[in-house]
Amino acid sequence: MPQSRRCFLALGAAGLVSAARPVFASRLVAPAAAFKVGITDWNLRKEANPESFALAKQLGFDGVQVSLAAGRGKDRGPISSEVVQRYRAESKLHGLPMTSTCLNILHTNYLKSDPLGPQRVSEGIALTKALGLEVMLLPFFGDGAMKTPAEMDRVGDLLRELGPDAQKAGVILGLEDTISAKDNVRIMDRAKSPAVLTYYDVGNSTGNGFAVVDEIRWLGRDRICEVHLKDNPHFMGQGSIDFPAIVDALADLQFKRWAVLETQARPDSLDDDLRKNLAYTRGLMAARAKA
Incomplete structure (x- = not known):
């Protein structure tokens, strides 16, 4: 016993x-990398062109980020209601969702300084809502870049006024710019709106000297509405940006929104170059799943 x-x-x-x-x-x-991989319509060379959906589907992307304005410089203007309907129809036809919108008219009417800037944001909110989308990218580049604390404060104050309308419409205003993650959060805090978040671009942030992986982890999942992946003019994985660490950071945060490629392509190799960057991204995601 x-x-x-x-x-x-x-x-x-x-x-x-x-x-x-x-x-x-x-x-x-x-945790596995759970984000979806989209492509911008402008990197498909079909800015504000509903034909972008057919090409993105052919290349194997999960979705398309669409532009809210067409033309260049002073000739740039908001897309028409007809284009909105064509976006929706082409998205449905090809079974390919829109990831988000880009308020690219802010490349002409700078939010930080142009009196038309706030009106353009309001127009963009309405267009984004009409498309049934949640995220609208607000770009701040070139002469429209925020370069001083005063300019950042002004943008924060304007977004405090615009935030309630965006929130009511179910639209997130995503800041994409050349400043640090901490300065973006400073603007978000000044805006005092849950509708204002960071649209994080790993290429822009690297080019401006910021530690991308550290910034992504510091921002956390809830302060990032979407990300752009690129290392232009290089193919992803062939430049200086540590994409495996970026994918690991997004996976660790359980980031489930869109990661959108904004990668350049050679004039005569659009399809091949975009497919190469997409395959690289998917390969990193698959490797993470096996980790």
Whole structure:
């Protein structure tokens, strides 16, 4: 009896350890990269062109980021209601969703300084809502870039006024710019609106000297509405940007929104170059899933 009792206790203990192992192991499993991979219509060379959906589908992307304005410079103007309907129709026809919108008219009417800037944001909110989308990218580049604390404060104040309308419409205003993550959060805090978040671009941030992986982890999932992936003029993985670490950071944050490629392509190799960057991104995601 004593020996049998010892065997029984040993087996029971072993069973408890065995039963506990899967639970313990599951806690150590790194989450997979759960984001979807889109492409911008302008990098398809079809800015504000509904034909972008057919090409994106052909190349294997999960979605398209669409432009809210057509033309260049002073000739740039908001898309028409007809284009909105064509976006929706082409998206449905090809079974390919829109990731978000880009208020590219802010390349002409700078939000930081142009009196028309706030009106353009209001127009963009209405267009984004009409498209049934949640995120609208607000670009701040070139002469429209925020370069001083005063300019950042002005943008924050304008977004405080625009935020309630965006929130009511179910639209997030995503800041894409050349400043640090901390300065973006400073603007978000000044705006005092849950509808104002960061649209994080790894290429822009690297080019401006910021530690991309650290910034992504510091911002966290809830302060990033969407990301742009690129390392122009290089193919992804062939430049200086550590994309495996970026994918790991997004996966660790359980980021499930869109990661949109904004990658350049050679004049005569659009399809091949975009496919190469897409395959690289998907390869990193697959490697993470096996980790």
